[in-house]
Amino acid sequence: MRVMTALMRDDTELFNQFMDNASFKRGLTDTVFSPLTSRLLRETTVLVLWIACCLIRSELARP
Numbered sequence: 001m002r003v004m005t006a007l008m009r010d011d012t013e014l015f016n017q018f019m020d021n022a023s024f025k026r027g028l029t030d031t032v033f034s035p036l037t038s039r040l041l042r043e044t045t046v047l048v049l050w051i052a053c054c055l056i057r058s059e060l061a062r063p
Contacts, residue, residue: 017024 018028019025
């Protein structure tokens with residue numbers, strides 16, 4: 001029971017920090033989502049370049 005109470009207290013403190021402290025919220029959000037967004041950006045960039053190359057190649061192949 002003490003362990004559960006301690007875990008709930010920690011989670012409550014984390015939630016309160018997240019809601020009340022803008023700097024903490026930004027830091028936590030950046031830490032969690034930054035790797036995801038940078039990977040998505042890289043993959044999107046590669047996809048756009050690939051599509052552009054395909055379009056250029058199809059235009060060059062036209063008689």
